[in-house]
Amino acid sequence: MQGKHDIRIDRSKLHPQLNYKLGLLLKKCKKKGIYLIVTEGFRSKEQQDMLYAKGRTVPGNIVTNARGSSYSSQHQWGIAFDIAMNYDIDGDGKVSDDTWNIKGFQRVAKIAKSIGLGWGGDWKSFKDTPHFYLKKWGSTTAKLKQQYGTFENFKNTWSASVDRGMGLILWKDALKTKKILRIPNGERVQVLYTKLWYAKVKYQGKYGFVNKKYI
Ligand SMILES: [Zn+2]
Structure with a gap:
């Protein structure tokens, strides 16, 4: 079966360096027959608020602890993307049952780290295996907030x-x-x-x- 990456985000909204590294990651994964779905990228304040409402004021499971107004999600700063697996990892001829296969994430994480990306699967308190990010400002958004104040200021440096x-x-x-x-x-x-x-x-x-x- 011919595999393919499935990019479901607007890459132009990512920090230019993250977009560059995402490109590298996709290329390196493809070489190894690893195919990804890129599910999440930049998130506006409104999008973050909608996500925060999940499991709280609208049905579903809680997926984030970050309110839009707090700007504490790396996605709101354009320095993170999330992925899922898009290839047959367990060798049963199907792809759909491997979307969240941890072996796939571990393989991708190894490649991602070799090109300098951070991985949410390495976090201690809240493991976020689909999540990859630019490490320059640490694993939280505290430094970005301190250094730039607002996302607009940060984006001006792009x-x-x-x-x-x-x-x-x-x-x-x-x-x-x-x-x-x-x-x-x-x-x-x-x-x-x-x-x-x-x-x-x-x-x-x-x-x-x-x-x-x-x-
Ligand atoms: Zn994420």
């Missing part, structure tokens, strides 16, 4: 404009050995992260490095 008359070279690597292209002045780039002299950015579908002074 992109920037080139501010250099002659444009800005997009390098393939941080050692500046190979040029990809020159980004014209005033163009917007997505910012994955900044480090030393550079920023890793995405421009016109291409990933590379630019001098962070000029964005």
Whole structure:
């Protein structure tokens, strides 16, 4: 059977670095014949409130302890996604009975951690096996709240404009050995992260490095 990833989220709403790592994860999983359903990504305050109501004011089981207004879900900051399994793990010829197969999650977690993602299955108090996230701010949203205050402030760091008359070279690597292209002045780039002299950015579908002074 030909497997396939099933992406049910709007990837453009994720933090650019998370979206990049999700892309890597999907590629690496596919190579091993592991296929995923990506079920959850960014969640607005309203969406988080609807989720919070589940098992409380509307029928169903309780699935979260985070109210929308608390911004304590990593999904509200665009730094997490949830997955389910989309391949035959137990070898019975069916896929549907493997959606929550823990063996699948463990396999994926191993790959995800090798590319620097955090896994909710490693949490001590509340294990969240479908949940993967950017580790930079820890396993809670406390640091994000402290550092940025609001999601809007945080989101403003996800992109920037080139501010250099002659444009800005997009390098393939941080050692500046190979040029990809020159980004014209005033163009917007997505910012994955900044480090030393550079920023890793995405421009016109291409990933590379630019001098962070000029964005
Ligand atoms: Zn989650």
